[in-house]
Amino acid sequence: MRIRNSVVVITGAASGIGRATALRFARRHVDLVLASRRVEALESLVSECTALGSRAIAVPTDTSEYDAVQELASRAVEEFGRIDVWVNNAAVSFFSPFLDVPMRDFQRVIDVNLMGYVHGARAALERMQDQGAGVLVNVASIVGEVPQPYTSAYSVSKAAVRALGVSLRSELTLDRKKRIHVCTVLPPTIDTPFFDHVANYTGRRAVAMPPVYSADRVAKAILGVVDSPTREVAVGRIGRSMVRQHRLMPGRLEKLMAHQVENTHLSKKESAEDSTGNLYGPSLDPVNARVSGGWGGRRRTVQRTVVGSALLGTALGALVFAEPLKTGVPVLAGRAANLGRELLGAD
Structure with missing residues (x-):
């Protein structure tokens, strides 16, 4: 559909993917309805979007x-007359063993990530x-396809x-509603403040697991599925792989x-006290009301991509020797080689 002059609602807009998406839409001069629990962060975002022409x-x-x-939907219609695009993005999580x-x-x-959607x-x-x-x-996650340990509720919600x-x-x-589309976007690990205010019961600080992509990369994918509706899109070459x-x-x-989660998603050097994070109230730290969480940077992103590629390539390459009778060495070798090429060219 045509983005310019559209009315767009974004939840979870105060930081990270939501904020990056709002700024990308603002450059296309849309009308924006921005939702989050953080009032001051939303007000600053409104100012930024207005300055960009929205x-x-x-x-x-x-x-x-x-x-x-x-009420959010009603405000959008009252203010701008309609809703052309709705981005479900607000999400919370915890890191914890399931039994703890x-x-x-x-x-x-579940209430926020699933029922909110x-x-x-x-x-x-x-x-x-x-x-x-x-x-x-709907902004889901790669963990909706490949669930991970310590984030059981988040994985369940994204699969749902x-x-x-x-x-x-x-x-x-x-119903033959050909002009109404539902699109799902699956991001991998994204450079946002998410990990700084996540609930945690592991005793270890949660960090961004490599490889890390920028929030703007997800925002670009979101605008892409609005421009040309697609049922489901995984962000990044490693995510797709x-x-x-x-x-x-x-x-x-x-x-x-x-x-990989055990070794790279939870710090082995920094401890963390038990905390409910932002589950029941928004973070009050203004540092967390921004797009980036400080996990990226071009050089660091390349380094993390190489590490992630090596881990995946080594594990999948081992399949050639682990399962020769089930699949056949030539087939698995070809698949491993193809994946290696994809990962080494990760974008």
């Missing part, structure tokens, strides 16, 4: 509350049905978001993911 309003919203999300996390925290992640989809599609057109974008997208697309097909390889060799890649 009209923008801030609507403080806790997406886990159905009535609040309905308080059940209240597990439920909170359900609330957003309901509010958006109700308005889009009346209009006869629109694009709903993918299923939600499939179900909604199926209903739209049956992980999706393909998980479907080919799920057991092996799941083991690889487990070890």
